[in-house]
Amino acid sequence: MSESVSQTAGAVSLHAVAKRFGDVRAVNGVTLSVEPGSFFTLLGPSGCGKSTLLRMIAGLEEPSGGTIHIDGEDVTGLSAQRRPTAMVFQSYALFPTMTVEENVAYGLRVRRVPSADRKRRVQEALDRVGMAHLLDRNVTALSGGQQQRVALARALVVEPAVMLFDEPLSNLDVALREQTRSELRDLQRGLGTTSIYVTHDQQEAMAISDVMAVMRDGKIVQLGAPDALYHEPETAYVASFLGGSNIIQGSLAARFAADSADKSVAGRVLSVRPDDLRPDPEGAVTGRVISRQFLGHQAEWEVAVDDEILRLRMPSTITLETETRLSATRMRWVLNDL
Numbered sequence: 001m002s003e004s005v006s007q008t009a010g011a012v013s014l015h016a017v018a019k020r021f022g023d024v025r026a027v028n029g030v031t032l033s034v035e036p037g038s039f040f041t042l043l044g045p046s047g048c049g050k051s052t053l054l055r056m057i058a059g060l061e062e063p064s065g066g067t068i069h070i071d072g073e074d075v076t077g078l079s080a081q082r083r084p085t086a087m088v089f090q091s092y093a094l095f096p097t098m099t100v101e102e103n104v105a106y107g108l109r110v111r112r113v114p115s116a117d118r119k120r121r122v123q124e125a126l127d128r129v130g131m132a133h134l135l136d137r138n139v140t141a142l143s144g145g146q147q148q149r150v151a152l153a154r155a156l157v158v159e160p161a162v163m164l165f166d167e168p169l170s171n172l173d174v175a176l177r178e179q180t181r182s183e184l185r186d187l188q189r190g191l192g193t194t195s196i197y198v199t200h201d202q203q204e205a206m207a208i209s210d211v212m213a214v215m216r217d218g219k220i221v222q223l224g225a226p227d228a229l230y231h232e233p234e235t236a237y238v239a240s241f242l243g244g245s246n247i248i249q250g251s252l253a254a255r256f257a258a259d260s261a262d263k264s265v266a267g268r269v270l271s272v273r274p275d276d277l278r279p280d281p282e283g284a285v286t287g288r289v290i291s292r293q294f295l296g297h298q299a300e301w302e303v304a305v306d307d308e309i310l311r312l313r314m315p316s317t318i319t320l321e322t323e324t325r326l327s328a329t330r331m332r333w334v335l336n337d338l
């Protein structure tokens with residue numbers, strides 16, 4: 001029974017949500033729905049309004065306009081404590097004078113959960129994140145990765161309908177970040193808790209999300225599954241942000257796309273991923289290799305064509321002639337919004 005409840009709980013819907021700080025429009029009219037049980041990511045560069053939007057969903061920031069519903073209930077005017085949400089912060093935000101156990105128990109104490117029940121739930125949450133053995137440790141005596149696990153347990157323990165994450169992994173080193181992100185994903189799948197995750201890291205967003213929304217200047221510019229966003233960006237902004245496309249304009253674009261069924265349209269530019277450029281003796285474009293960066297399995301070359309510099313990525317075992325004809329194995333016309 002409880003399973004069917006958890007599968008239908010945690011629907012989040014935002015309508016025309018906005019936030020101004022004086023003259024700054026931090027969030028500028030966001031409308032979206034998050035499916036119950038899904039992993040939804042807000043992705044965008046620094047300052048685009050991700051945290052502000054997440055904090056409004058949490059009830060930590062009051063919207064200047066719009067409404068927020070969770071499971072059909074209008075929560076726009078509710079305080080953070082009265083919403084079925086729990087948040088994990090980049091800074092962990094643990095109580096430094098408390099032990100692991102006390103930190104995790106805090107939310108249950110505030111909710112006046114009886115002590116026996118509290119003990120069991122704290123134990124369970126710490127088990128889930130692999131931290132039960134450090135129950136009595138003061139949180140200041142933990143590594144960053146351990147602190148983040150405690151922060152996660154502290155959010156899990158209140159059994160929220162919606163988990164909110166604001167760049168929770170960005171203080172961890174690369175290896176730990178990748179490990180923790182897949183553990184987080186497994187945990188989320190197992191629990192089926194709706195999760196809204198904020199990051200500026202496109203790799204992380206693509207690896208972890210069911211659906212992601214790319215933000216720019218307080219707005220959502222495109223929303224979809226990671227594959228769809230990566231392969232079918234609508235704008236030059238999204239194409240560059242996900243996968244660092246070459247954005248090619250004018251006559252050079254026309255030369256690349258000479259045999260393409262797609263015709264250049266006013267206001268559109270050609271997007272070609274570095275992985276989709278190839279040396280080709282029949283290629284319509286000649287470039288001059290100006291640099292090569294070794295990345296391990298792959299290498300990335302900078303190739304000057306006319307007065308543009310294109311990036312090309314191939315297995316690092318391949319050698320490129322200084323003067324190389326190029327073709328694009330895949331390309332896409334996108335709106336020029338840069």
Ligand SMILES: Nc1ncnc2c1ncn2[C@@H]1O[C@H](COP(=O)(O)OP(=O)(O)OP(=O)(O)O)[C@@H](O)[C@H]1O
Pocket residue numbers: 021024025026044045046047048049050051052053200
């Ligand atoms: N309390 C505040 N007072 C004034 N301006 C604010 C406040 N909080 C955020 N802003 C501004 O709102 C805009 C969006 O900020 P926000 O923190 O939401 O961005 P972000 O996408 O989370 O960026 P980052 O990736 O750097 O964390 C920025 O221009 C920021 O300076």
Ligand SMILES: [Mg+2]
Pocket residue numbers: 050051052
């Ligand atoms: Mg932020």
